[in-house]
Amino acid sequence: MESKHTHVPPNDLTRFGTPSAFRLQVESGKETQMFRSTNELNGYHVLATDGECGTVKDFLFDDESNIVRYLIVDTGNWLPGRKVLVSPVAIDQPNLDTRELPTVLSRENIETSPSLEDSLPVSRQKEVALSSHFNWPMYWGHSDSSLDHHSSQTQVVELDGNPHLRSVKEVIGYHIQCMEGTLGHIDDLIVDTESWSMRYLVIDTQNWLPGKKVIIAFDWITHFTWEDKKAHVDLTEEQVRDAPVYDPRLPVNRAYEVQLYDFYGRPTYW
Known part of the structure; x- marks a missing residue:
């Protein structure tokens, strides 16, 4: 089965100025746009408003819009054997120094939330239950790609499965098929932590x-x-052979992006 991709325009991103992340300096010099490696974010401690509640284990993204819809959180010793879904609308600014991901949820909110079954896809009925429990906006049926952190809008939906939610861990290791054949595999995904759009693939x-890694836009x-x-x-x-080498120790800044898009001759998203 094939899954088509469409371009998702970014929001105005202004958070998380720290040298240890993938960083993009906005041309005004006054704002900082942040990109995160999903490999880096895995294992972050998730904080409720009244204490730690687990660790990040995976991300589920919509393969039609390229947006992260949920983080999979393992509640660990606090609630042994449970995994829960947390929407990015409930997530606050990450702390890179302590590897913590604060949320606006209480431990009671999380403890009484519907648990995640081991199997995918996540049913639409499960998503409706989560939206109802946490009062999260329902994203399906919206043409706007951005995350709405304030809407309480509800909709009538079909309670069938959602086959478009895909695990990031699932696609790590997938082969890249170019025009002539396979040219490498996905090593990491870089996400925009304001809009939670998938922005780049690390190949x-x-x-x-031997020894070379490159990045391409997820929209490609x-x-x-x-x-x-x-x-x-x-x-x-x-x-791909002649593409700019990707070095994870260096920031992905606007100059790098301009070089990347110019090399591939692709229209920019900014």
Whole structure:
């Protein structure tokens, strides 16, 4: 089964100025836009308003809009054996020094929330129950790609499964299929933590170009073939071979993005 992708415009991003994250300086010099590695965010301690409530284990993103819809949180020793879904609308600013992710939820909110079954996809009925329990806005049926942190709007929905929610851990390791063949695998995904849009893929080409990693925009994926564990892109081997090298120790700033988009000849999102 194939999944098509559409371009998702970003919001005005202004948070999290710290050198240890993927950083993009806005041209005014007064605001900082942050990108996060999902590999980095895994394992962050999730904080309720009245204490720790678990750790981040995974992310579920919508493969039609490229938006993270839920974080999977393992409640650990506090509630052994349970995993819960937390919407990004409930998440506050991450603390990179302490690896903590504050939320606006209480421990009671989380303890009494519907638990996550081990199997995917997450049913629409489960999502309706979560929205009702936490008073989260229902995202389905909206054309606006941004997250609404204030709306309490509810809608009539069909209570069927949602096959478009995909696990980030699932796609790590997927092969990248370019025009001529396979050119590497997905090593990491970089997410925009204000809009929670998937922004970039980190591609490890070690089996083809030893020691080289590159990034491409998530929007450049034409489709996934889930049964083959592949992400398809309309790029050539030559483009990837000559692409700017990705170094995770350096910030992804506007100059880097301009270089990247100019090299590939793609329209920018900003």
